[in-house]
Amino acid sequence: MKNLSRLLFAMLLVLVCSNANAQDKNNPWQINIGVNAVDAYPSGDGAPFSETIFSKFVDTDNWNVLPSLSTITVSKYIGDGFSFGIGGSLNKIENWGEDPTTGEALPVDDLSYYAADGTIKYNVGEALDWKTFEPFLGVGGGYTWIDEVGAGTLNGTLGVNLWFSENIGLTIQSSYKHAFEDYLNTHFQHSVGIAIKFGGADADDDGIYDKDDACPDVPGLEAFNGCPDTDADGIEDSKDSCPNEAGLAELNGCPDSDGDGIADKDDKCPTVAGLKSLGGCPDADGDGVTDAEDKCPNTPGAAANNGCPWPDTDGDGVLDKDDKCPDVVGTVANNGCPEVTEEVQKTLNEYAKTILFDTGRSTIKSQSESVLEDIIKILNEYPTATFTVEGHTDSIGRESTNQKLSEARANSVKDYLISHGVDTSRLSAIGYGESKPIDTNKSRSGRANNRRVEINLVK
Known part of the structure; x- marks a missing residue:
């Protein structure tokens, strides 16, 4: 014993x-x-x-x-x-x-x-x-x-x-x-x-022995080999992108409050169902601009215009953004601006022929101011058109003198128009002297017709 x-x-x-x-x-x-x-x-x-x-x-x-x-x-x-x-x-x-x-x-x-x-x-x-x-x-x-x-x-x-x-x-x-x-x-x-x-060790006291515990230092669940599921959504924390918020398996454990299939953490509009392409925000009119940023949320428009359609103020079929004359009815071919017709061109030159100068000089007589105002009105109706002011003389006198006089008179009219509101970039001036007569220089009336100023459209 x-x-x-x-x-x-x-x-x-x-x-x-x-x-x-x-x-x-x-x-x-x-x-x-x-x-x-x-x-x-x-x-x-x-x-x-x-x-x-x-x-x-x-x-x-x-x-x-x-x-x-x-x-x-x-x-x-x-x-x-x-x-x-x-x-x-x-x-x-x-x-x-x-x-x-x-x-x-x-x-x-x-x-x-x-x-x-x-x-x-x-x-x-x-x-x-x-x-x-x-x-x-x-x-x-x-x-x-x-x-x-x-x-x-x-x-x-x-x-x-x-x-x-x-x-x-x-x-x-x-x-x-x-x-x-x-x-x-x-x-x-x-x-x-x-x-x-x-003899079995269970360091985290979760009832799962360390030998079989995939997370031996953190209390967890038997279903996850001892690893935790903090938010109890059935997805263990190590695989849960939102471990502290109960969520959906298809979103890696993250919640989706508005049910649009986009996790709240990635959703720019988490309380309103929206589109994935817009970060989870809605687009009622389907124009690619979120309702929150769309100034016309119920009307399809352009992103560059804050979700609103581009206006066509003058109703000429050319949108204001492309219309060089947004307030004037024009043509598509002329970028929304009106085109100078032959009739307008004819009227313009009929006015221009009546401009009077002091004899032998380029000074415009005061009685020509009213006709110049009419010319200015016509030019302003075509804000994108460019014109050339042409000076012409008869054949009386020396040719060189006539050339200089025609140039001076053309520039005089040009300067007047510019000083009264016509854009300088739209006008040019040239003198032809006696080289382009439109009538005979052998009669008084013919020479009067040859002494003229023309305003012609540059095409």
């Missing part, structure tokens, strides 16, 4: 020291405590496979039971269903086998029984993925003492674990112990006891 106490103490020491190195496994340690029964019936010839062995196996008359805690085993999971354990047991022997003549149990004086055994077990239940009912097989060896006499044994074990919870269960097993010495009978040892599994 003294040796057994030492053995049990050594086993507990191994348990405490080894546990510190097992924290990366899920409950790799198991301790069993219970009672055992020793049955020495299967001794002698043919043991343990004699014809009557199985009929006597459950004959409790041959069992020696110590009605107290009498066995303890500590085992560690190795992997792939295998575990290794060491155990110690004690008992008090009152009968040892049977009388071959009478078949009755052979009583003996109270003998102390204690054993130390090592066993490699294979968990059949794990291979079959049985969680509650776990049958197992084992093989191993040990040393058994009866009083002060001991011998080595070869052991075969069959048993089952019945788990009430993840960590607590009941273990029932029977071991056949074949002795290597004749003075120790081959025998059975049965045991039943409480099984306790432990």
Whole structure:
């Protein structure tokens, strides 16, 4: 008994020291405590496979039971269903086998029984993925003492674990112990006891052991292998683009308040359903300008005009943005400006011919101001048209003098028109002297017609 106490103490020491190195496994340690029964019936010839062995196996008359805690085993999971354990047991022997003549149990004086055994077990239940009912097989060896006499044994074990919870269960097993010495009978040892599994680490206390926890430092859910889902939207935080707001799986966990298929975080108008192409904002008239920026939200228009259609103020079919004469009806061919017709050109020159100058000079007589005003009005009706003021003389006098006079008179009319509002870029002046007569220079009336100013459209 003294040796057994030492053995049990050594086993507990191994348990405490080894546990510190097992924290990366899920409950790799198991301790069993219970009672055992020793049955020495299967001794002698043919043991343990004699014809009557199985009929006597459950004959409790041959069992020696110590009605107290009498066995303890500590085992560690190795992997792939295998575990290794060491155990110690004690008992008090009152009968040892049977009388071959009478078949009755052979009583003996109270003998102390204690054993130390090592066993490699294979968990059949794990291979079959049985969680509650776990049958197992084992093989191993040990040393058994009866009083002060001991011998080595070869052991075969069959048993089952019945788990009430993840960590607590009941273990029932029977071991056949074949002795290597004749003075120790081959025998059975049965045991039943409480099984306790432990040693699994769970740093974040989420109920998922670190070995299987994909997020061992953060409490999480079993469905996500221990990783959290802060907003409880069914998408784990690591895959959730909006981990603090419940959202939709198709939007990577982000909410969509207006239901337009655009996540609120990317939606410029998160409370109003809109278009993806416009950042989630609506466009009622479909002109590509968001309603918030559209000054004509119900009428299709141009983005460059703030969503409104371009006006055509003068109604000539040329939009104001392209109309060089937006307030005057014109033609498309002339960029919205009116075109100078032959009739207008004729009227213009009829007016121009009546402009009077001082004799031999380029000074315009004051009585010509009214006709010049009429000319200015006509020119202003065609704001994009350009004109040339032409000066002409008769053939009286020197040709060079006539040339200079025609140029001076053309420039005089040009300057007058410019000084009264006609854009300088629209006018040019040229003198032709006596080179372009329109009548004979042999009569007074003919020469009067040749002395003229013309204002002609530049085409």
